[in-house]
Amino acid sequence: MRPRPVVVVLEGTHPVRRLERVRELAEVRVVQQEGLVQALDGADVLYLWDFFSGALPAAWHAAGSLRWLHCAAAGVDRLLFPELVASDVVVTNAHGVFDAPMAEYVLAAMLHAAKGFGPLRDQQREATWVWREGRNIAGTRALVVGTGSIGRHTARLLRAVGVRVEGVGRVAAEHDDDFGRVHAAADLARLAGDVDWLVLVAPLTPATENLVDARVIGALPDAAVLINVGRGRLLDERALVSRLRDGTLAGAVLDTFAVEPLPPDNPLWSLPSVLVTPHMASNADSWRDDLAAQFERNFLLWSAGEPLPGVVDKALGYVPSTRH
Amino acid sequence: MRPRPVVVVLEGTHPVRRLERVRELAEVRVVQQEGLVQALDGADVLYLWDFFSGALPAAWHAAGSLRWLHCAAAGVDRLLFPELVASDVVVTNAHGVFDAPMAEYVLAAMLHAAKGFGPLRDQQREATWVWREGRNIAGTRALVVGTGSIGRHTARLLRAVGVRVEGVGRVAAEHDDDFGRVHAAADLARLAGDVDWLVLVAPLTPATENLVDARVIGALPDAAVLINVGRGRLLDERALVSRLRDGTLAGAVLDTFAVEPLPPDNPLWSLPSVLVTPHMASNADSWRDDLAAQFERNFLLWSAGEPLPGVVDKALGYVPSTRH
Known part of the structure; x- marks a missing residue:
């Protein structure tokens, strides 16, 4: 039997939602910033529910097994530090939700x-x-x-x-x-x-x-x-x-x-x-639920070996548009 | 030769615009409120460019020859006094402009x-x-x-x-x-x-x-x-x-x-x-020019004996919609 993948969720202030189906297929470690380094040991997936966090660069040394990072935000400018960009880790964002x-x-x-x-x-x-x-x-x-x-x-x-x-x-x-x-x-x-x-x-x-x-x-x-x-x-x-x-x-x-x-x-x-206005243009109605549902969808695709939507081109710094 | 029709314009604070073509076909009397009674003598048309004016009821006794009244506003609630409603005078408004x-x-x-x-x-x-x-x-x-x-x-x-x-x-x-x-x-x-x-x-x-x-x-x-x-x-x-x-x-x-x-x-x-907001929803960009152009169009139709658009049903108090 293949070992269950490990999903680390960086939670932050707002409780993370809708992890039930993820837990069926993975070991899920929900942590705050201070627990990140320890949790990343052996982790396959990092889910930045706390999309404002700047904790990752300092914890990066522990992320050697990481394969996929999902950020529950549209802009990833603060996330793309050089080591992440140079790595093979696939980065996805909240493409479409906003x-x-x-x-x-x-x-x-x-x-x-x-x-x-x-x-x-x-x-x-x-x-x-x-x-x-x-x-x-x-x-x-x-x-x-x-x-x-x-x-x-x-x-x-x-x-x-x-x-x-x-x-x-x-x-x-x-x-x-x-x-x-x-x-x-x-x-x-x-x-x-x-x-x-x-x-x-x-x-x-x-x-x-x-x-x-x-x-x-x-x-x-x-x-x-x-x-x-x-x-x-x-x-x-x-x-x-x-x-x-x-x-x-x-x-x-x-x-x-x-x-x-x-x-x-x-x-x-x-x-x-x-x-x-206080950086709220993207935040209306069910946005937190939409973000949670998006990660669940993405995780099910990833588990099934399907291609992920919303993959960030780390060299460009965003998800390239598919339409012209 | 038929006599030229008489058009009375109640002007108000804002100078009336675009009367050139009207003047070619009619005798035009541009007046303020205090000149209304005198100007209405023999008038065929009254053009309420000053759509806020409440001067008409007091001058109505002089409007015996009036056939058409155009009000440069959408709402005619303040205009429709009983004698006007009971009369044969056709009332048109700023239908469509706003x-x-x-x-x-x-x-x-x-x-x-x-x-x-x-x-x-x-x-x-x-x-x-x-x-x-x-x-x-x-x-x-x-x-x-x-x-x-x-x-x-x-x-x-x-x-x-x-x-x-x-x-x-x-x-x-x-x-x-x-x-x-x-x-x-x-x-x-x-x-x-x-x-x-x-x-x-x-x-x-x-x-x-x-x-x-x-x-x-x-x-x-x-x-x-x-x-x-x-x-x-x-x-x-x-x-x-x-x-x-x-x-x-x-x-x-x-x-x-x-x-x-x-x-x-x-x-x-x-x-x-x-x-x-101070009763400004209808007022944007070229609204005064649009009102002026609308009266000019209506006057040319009236002069040619054509049906007028935007005729108010005086019993209902508005221009009945033609679509269902």
Whole structure:
């Protein structure tokens, strides 16, 4: 009889769910950070239910038998330390789970800015009735930076409400089912001058860090709004703050920041044309259950020797899209 | 030669636009409120560019030659005084002009509530990072009260983003292209128990006044959100405030109120789960130009003896929908 595989679950604050079927087929070790090194001895699978944990690099020396690591998050930028990248360990992520909530957040962000709900909420606090016009989003132009599954879901949702969408990805494509057209990231500064919405959903990788630099931000039209649900370090925060402070950029809706939680003295908090949200764009309704169900599905595939979905290309730093 | 018709334009604060072609075919008298009585002498057409004006009843004695009245607004509840209703004067309104912005406002309101942007904005003012989950709107159930052109546009937009929509109208319909199903207003209290979003876009008429009474509001599930872009007097504001204050109703997004501007001491201003906006849902982008273009189109049709679009049924109090 083959020995049962060992699955280590790094649990964290929120109790892990739905391990019943995994336990039928594997020895499951649910641990907190401090128990990780010991638990990894002989482990085949590591399941980072605590997707924020930074405990793995220090425990890596004990992970010699590891074959598969599943992270219950979409962005794996903080996870991919050099030893993991160089190893044969297969890394999977929460591919697909966050597509719908992230796309809805982007649409919510657009409509929030278009209708002026931020300033109107501020007026409400003063019980002040000052009429102001909104904008329509139908017919406006959005450029979505990031053509993975979240970007594609976002593009489809925006097109469903009449927004004209194009994409920016690693590789340009003349014809794309979701984006119509995908531009190469190198063209971003040229493209930025012609958008109403610049939407960042890209993963953070060496290729995307500071992709939205001062030149790109400088090229945005005055009426444009920047929406970031990717990672804070995709953009030059200082350049963004500068234009927002000058009043030469209509606004920004930001869910992610170079430093999180956003420090209390960061100027983004107090700019009236900015909406700051606490990294919650992906978190709606049943997201924790969805993550748990995804690992269960993946584990059953892995046990059966089937290919895993959502495998991260560790050199690229994300799950490459299968559609063009 | 037939005499040129006389068109009286009640202008108000905002300069009227786009009368060039009208002037080619008619004698145009642009007046403020105080000049209305005199201008109406011999007038064929009255164009209420100042759609908020309440000046007409007092000037009605001078309107004996009037054949057509166009009001540059959607809701004509304040316009339809008994003498006008009893007269042969044809009344038209801004039918269609506000469909897109109103539908977008409703979607914006839903996403605002679903993502918790109101409380997040309040946190932002305190520079406080407190994570909270959002809700997805895809798959939720909206009941849209009002099946005119704004309600239909709203239904189509909500369905495009995955919301399950049904309608409530004067007359029930088993099959409806936009709503799937339309229920009779008499069933509202029964239906209200089974919705995530109760959306009011109906006109204010004797039949709709207080349609959303304490019984309907009492039947809404705790997680439901009420959105009102119709008229404040469609609902029992006191019953709504009571549930919101108790925390037994998730929230409300309100653009219209029984008394406008909303008085500073109205409790709606300070309820954190409420977004108050200053009757602006219909006002986006080129709405004034669109209103002006609509009157020009209508006037050319009228001059040519063609049927006018957007004719108000003065007994019903709105433009009856042509679709079922």
